[in-house]
Amino acid sequence: MLSHTEENYLKALFHLTSEITGKSEAGTNELATTLNVKPATANDMLKKLKEKKLISYEKYGKTSLTATGKKQAIQIIRKHRLWETFLYEKLEFTWDEVHEVAEQLEHIQSSKLIEKLEKFLNYPEVDPHGDSIPNANGEMKTRARKTLTQVPVGKTCKLVTVKDGSASFLQYVMKVGLGLSSKIKVVTRQDFDGTMEIEVDGKKSSVSQKFADNLYVV
Amino acid sequence: MLSHTEENYLKALFHLTSEITGKSEAGTNELATTLNVKPATANDMLKKLKEKKLISYEKYGKTSLTATGKKQAIQIIRKHRLWETFLYEKLEFTWDEVHEVAEQLEHIQSSKLIEKLEKFLNYPEVDPHGDSIPNANGEMKTRARKTLTQVPVGKTCKLVTVKDGSASFLQYVMKVGLGLSSKIKVVTRQDFDGTMEIEVDGKKSSVSQKFADNLYVV
């Protein structure tokens, strides 16, 4: 049985070494920063997690999760995302409120609880941020999050979430007629600077690449 | 902000000094026993809680909650009971499974969460064990509780809750075919030792007085 703190280290390591970041190892300082602790503290924990065979770590080297460690990390992420889905869908939390509470709920120890919760939510595959939810075996549809920038001309996609959640950006998004689950058709794209023409509910708009990079779609 | 441990002490003190137990103070050893710690450990915590003005405590004396401490304890109990209701009603947990998981969930810190959960459950007044759920202001309907022992022969009553909530007792209760809201008919009672014959869903069982004393009914 892992402590809350140990679980948080595994989760942080998983995120720091995912496909999205592109890296397969993380540094001690980097890890300490993401967990808001001092490097010395992280160093202590790395030794402990190595002892438990959850990470590969050598003095002055980079750290990565072992197969076992990764498995455990995925289970925590599974719980986190299921709770986020619960908060969003059943308790009327907004997308920006779910994370903080899910950070606490993910540490509740009860396999029955998480299985029943998953069933109650009707086996969702994606959380409110559009991240896919691993199943009980840790298998995860790697629908790696895609931004609007990656959608080919002529195709239509659905808005899942935004990367930058600032009020100013959200207002801009709404001005273009977009909301959660909006269908977006990519009409044209300039090779020069990535500026795109998109169509939402029959309404055409021109948006910059920076804008498109901030929209996650499926 | 209280630690999980501090919250558990307040909760234990509340239960040890409730109307049901009849007492208004608790001893150090008694408290230690219910929390599964050594008296020395409880003693340290009592000093700390006194410092925080959550309990009244004097060296070699008995302990009781202050108004502030009681208020906090009730909020924890409110959370516990709402989570139990959620597990029972929404996640298909059985009667005897809810407590253990609720012990963990009750420590989640988020007033929004508990308000939304209460709304989602449609403002329940009673948890799956029949204990009333305090509202956001800490107000609680104190229903006069009657035990099965007090029901006259020939009468039928409804099971509301149990006095001893241990898993082993709850399993025994279920074995007799009893569940929340079960109708119980008292068929016979021996004057000698109080042993009763009862009927639940047409099924007859013989139960001891001790057993009957543990069942609250209306």
Added chain:
DNA sequence: TCAATTTGTTAGATTAACATAACTTTATAT
């Protein structure tokens, strides 16, 4: 009433998770 039992307290250790300060190793930049 006073010796025995129960109850409560103190002192001193331990463990997990953090910190600071001083140090060592590795990376980098001209």
Added chain:
DNA sequence: ATATAAAGTTATGTTAATCTAACAAATTGA
């Protein structure tokens, strides 16, 4: 190539929550 910066480590200390062992106070029962 090597001085400097960045990254990582070690030693030491703190706090919260636990323990054991020894001691002190309060209760009780003959």
